[in-house]
Amino acid sequence: MGTRSGIEWTETTWNPVSGCSKVSPGCAHCYAERMAKRLQAMGMRKYSRGFDVTVHADTLDEPLRWRQPRLVFVNSMSDLFHSSVPATFVEEVFTIMNEASQHTFQVLTKRPDRVTMLDDRLRWTPNIWLGVSIESEPWLKRLGPLSATGARTKFLSLEPLLGRLPGLDLTGIDWVIAGGESGPGARPMQVEWVRSIRDTCVRNGVPFFFKQWGGVFKKRTGRVLDGRTWDQMPAVAVGTRDAVAYRAAALRSSARAPARMPSMP
Numbered sequence: 591m592g593t594r595s596g597i598e599w600t601e602t603t604w605n606p607v608s609g610c611s612k613v614s615p616g617c618a619h620c621y622a623e624r625m626a627k628r629l630q631a632m633g634m635r636k637y638s639r640g641f642d643v644t645v646h647a648d649t650l651d652e653p654l655r656w657r658q659p660r661l662v663f664v665n666s667m668s669d670l671f672h673s674s675v676p677a678t679f680v681e682e683v684f685t686i687m688n689e690a691s692q693h694t695f696q697v698l699t700k701r702p703d704r705v706t707m708l709d710d711r712l713r714w715t716p717n718i719w720l721g722v723s724i725e726s727e728p729w730l731k732r733l734g735p736l737s738a739t740g741a742r743t744k745f746l747s748l749e750p751l752l753g754r755l756p757g758l759d760l761t762g763i764d765w766v767i768a769g770g771e772s773g774p775g776a777r778p779m780q781v782e783w784v785r786s787i788r789d790t791c792v793r794n795g796v797p798f799f800f801k802q803w804g805g806v807f808k809k810r811t812g813r814v815l816d817g818r819t820w821d822q823m824p825a826v827a828v829g830t831r832d833a834v835a836y837r838a839a840a841l842r843s844s845a846r847a848p849a850r851m852p853s854m855p
Contacts, residue, residue, distance in 0.1 A: 598801050598813070598821070599767055600663040600696055606650055606683050607668040607675055608636065609643040613700050616725030616750055619775045622667045643674035650682060653690040661827065664697045671701040677708055688715050694827060698723060698747055702735035714740040716826070721745035721765075726753035737762050743826055748787060749801060751779045755787060760794045765824045770804025770811075779804060784815060797822035 595603045608626060612618070622641070629637040636646060653662060664670060664687075670680060687695045698721045699705060705720065714720075720741035722732040725748070736744055743764045748755065750771030760766070768787050770779035784800065791798035800820040803811035813819055 595663060595666070597663060597666065599661075599799050599823075601661040602656075603663045603666040604649070604652060604695075605646065605665055605667045606686075607643065607645050607665050607670060607672070607679075609639065609641045609674075610668050610672055611643070611674075614725065614729055615752060616700070616723060616729070619750075619771060619773060619777075621773055624773070626667060643668065643672055645675060645679050647679075647682075650686050653686055653693055653695075656690075656693065659692045659694070662693050662695045664695050669699050669701055670697055671699045671704040671708075673701070673704065677711065680708060681711055684712050684718070687718050688713050691715060691717050693717060694719065696721065696745075700732070702732050702739070706735045706738050709739050712740070714742060716742045719743040719745055719764075719824075721747050721767075723747045723749070724755065725750055727755060730755060730758065733759060743824055745824070750777065750804065751783055751787075752777055754783050758787065758790050760790060760796050763796055764826070765797050765799065765822075766791050767799045767801055769801030769813075770808075772802060772804040772806070772808040774806065776805050776808075788815065788820065797824055799823065 593603045595601060597603070610617075610620070610622065612620070626637050626641040630640045664683070668675075670683060687693075695718045697718060700723045702722050718741065720736065720739055721744065722736045724730055724732055724746055733746075744762060745765035745767065746763055747767045749767060749769035751768055752771070766787065768784055771777050788798050788800070790796075798820050799822055800813055800815045802808050802813045805811045
């Protein structure tokens with residue numbers, strides 16, 4: 591079944607695929623890998639193969655059973671466009687997303703080149719958003735393949751943010767998420783990096799969502815930037831159970847961080 595999520599920018603996670611492999615520095619301290627191994631140790635059948643890429647056909651129809659519209663993060667425990675996921679299975683996932691038009695699906699990948707390879711085989715209904723992860727300047731190259739896809743709503747997840755992103759081009763981008771790394775071994779994020787991204791979004795009229803400062807103890811550092819939280823969403827999210835108001839209310843009730851810059855552990 592889908593899991594109500596603590597991830598600040600979504601409502602529910604849906605994992606028809608689990609497992610992944612590292613492709614860039616942002617993967618070094620992968621939370622999904624830690625979680626998968628923990629669930630394997632607990633004897634959860636779905637994670638019996640640990641973090642090896644595994645498709646779960648038995649979970650495909652879950653979104654069709656959810657009555658209320660939701661924001662759904664697809665594969666929080668994997669990457670739908672990993673090379674080990676059969677193209678036919680990717681198509682099956684898209685068929686479900688096409689049918690479950692009451693939901694908005696947020697697909698995030700570090701492998702946009704494979705998306706472009708499969709693009710002609712996929713039906714990009716308006717309820718399917720596509721995002722790419724970019725953690726530092728060398729990975730700005732993921733922007734090009736994202737722009738070439740047929741996704742109607744395109745977004746960026748700049749998390750874990752590991753460096754400056756000079757020349758960030760937001761042409762055709764509908765939403766930007768930024769955040770620091772959290773958990774064991776978390777690498778620090780500089781305030782100036784985040785401000786630069788925020789300012790670029792403001793200049794270009796692109797909604798900006800600041801997820802977290804991160805650190806080993808992320809609850810201590812919070813998600814306040816320059817005295818306020820930034821929880822903007824794309825305008826197209828309004829059709830999803832009034833998602834903008836829903837998320838804003840949830841964030842107001844959970845964000846209790848002081849209005850100051852955190853000291854990073």
